[in-house]
Amino acid sequence: NAGVTQTPKFRVLKTGQSMTLLCAQDMNHEYMYWYRQDPGMGLRLIHYSVGEGTTAKGEVPDGYNVSRLKKQNFLLGLESAAPSQTSVYFCASKLAGGDEQFFGPGTRLTVL
Amino acid sequence: GENVEQHPSTLSVQEGDSAVIKCTYSDSASNYFPWYKQELGKRPQLIIDIRSNVGEKKDQRIAVTLNKTAKHFSLHITETQPEDSAVYFCAASLGGGADGLTFGKGTHLIIQP
Numbered sequence: 279n280a281g282v283t284q285t286p287k288f289r290v291l292k293t294g295q296s297m298t299l300l301c302a303q304d305m306n307h308e309y310m311y312w313y314r315q316d317p318g319m320g321l322r323l324i325h326y327s328v329g330e331g332t333t334a335k336g337e338v339p340d341g342y343n344v345s346r347l348k349k350q351n352f353l354l355g356l357e358s359a360a361p362s363q364t365s366v367y368f369c370a371s372k373l374a375g376g377d378e379q380f381f382g383p384g385t386r387l388t389v390l
Numbered sequence: 391g392e393n394v395e396q397h398p399s400t401l402s403v404q405e406g407d408s409a410v411i412k413c414t415y416s417d418s419a420s421n422y423f424p425w426y427k428q429e430l431g432k433r434p435q436l437i438i439d440i441r442s443n444v445g446e447k448k449d450q451r452i453a454v455t456l457n458k459t460a461k462h463f464s465l466h467i468t469e470t471q472p473e474d475s476a477v478y479f480c481a482a483s484l485g486g487g488a489d490g491l492t493f494g495k496g497t498h499l500i501i502q503p
Contacts, residue, residue, distance in 0.1 A: 311490045320396075320479055321434070323490035336490055337391070368433060370490075377422050377441070377485040381433040 280304055282382035284369050290388045291359045299354040299385050301369030308374035310352040311336075312344065314365040315384075321368060327352055328374070359389045392417040394482050396494025404502050409470055411497045413480035414462040420492075422485025423463045425454060428477045428496075437478075438465070441485060467499075475501045 285300045301310065308329050313321040323336030327346040341363060343355045352371075356363060366386050370379040393416040403409045415423075421442035426434035440447045440454045440463065447454050451470075456463040467474055477498050481491040 309488050313490070318399075318495060320493035320495045321481075321491070322493070326488065326490050328488045334488075337492075374488075375486050377439065378424070378436055379491060381435075383433050 282369055282371055282380050284367075284382040284385050286385060287383070288386045290390065291356075292390050293360060295359050296355070296357050297359065297387075298356075299367055299369075299387075301352045301354070301371075301382055302350055303369075303371040303380070303382075304350060305371065305373075305380065306349070307371035307380070308349070309372050310346065311370040311379065312342075312352065312354045313368045313370065314338065315368060316365050324354065324367075359387075361389045363387065364389045392420055392482055392492040394480060394492050394494045396480050396497060398497060399495065400498045400500070402500040402502055403470055405470055405472060407470055409465075409467045409474070409499055411465045411478055411480070411499070412462060413464070413482075413494050414460075415482040415492075416461065417482070418458075418461065419484055420482040422483050423454070423456060424481050424491070425452075425465050426479045426481065426493075428479065434479060470499075470501050472501050472503065475499060 282303045311326045312324040325344040345353045369382040372379045396413045424439035428434045453466040477496045480494045483491045
């Protein structure tokens with residue numbers, strides 16, 4: 279039982295490049311979330327999903343797209359990376375009706 | 391939307407003393423208030439949480455208190471130890487719902503030997 283995993287762990291991009299971050303969970307959770315963490319800012323919600331094929335915007339969605347084609351996976355895409363997207367990205371999941379969110383180990387992204 | 395304020399941003403205490411971190415929230419509909427501990431380079435780890443139908447919850451050296459009327463909640467750590475050094479985050483949400491957590495900006499707790 280791996281819990282929540284994220285791929286990759288680290289990535290360096292040049293401005294304008296694109297990439298996709300993968301989040302996977304094996305707990306059969308319905309809800310999944312993407313957060314970003316910047317120094318001194320705490321974690322902020324980017325997008326979330328309540329089930330396969332559904333997504334919704336969070337607090338800071340601009341510049342990101344997401345997809346949830348399978349219940350266990352939640353993808354975060356950057357179509358044209360900008361230096362302002364340099365951050366640590368955390369994925370989380372939880373059961374529908376539950377309280378606790380379970381976090382992945384994070385992806386450290388640097389955009390030059 | 392919800393707004394969570396957290397104080398202080400840095401807290402230094404002597405080993406064995408108590409530490410208190412305070413948070414306020416703005417949305418009276420929020421009913422779930424978790425606290426996370428994050429060590430450098432690691433993921434946030436839930437250490438304790440409380441729902442709005444409870445005023446206080448304790449787990450060994452850690453306790454959380456909630457004042458719904460004033461919309462504030464606090465984390466209390468007693469008999470602090472070196473391994474308590476970390477960044478602590480409070481958060482608020484509509485528990486059980488799909489909405490994500492709204493986090494405070496964090497408190498860097500330093501335990502002085």
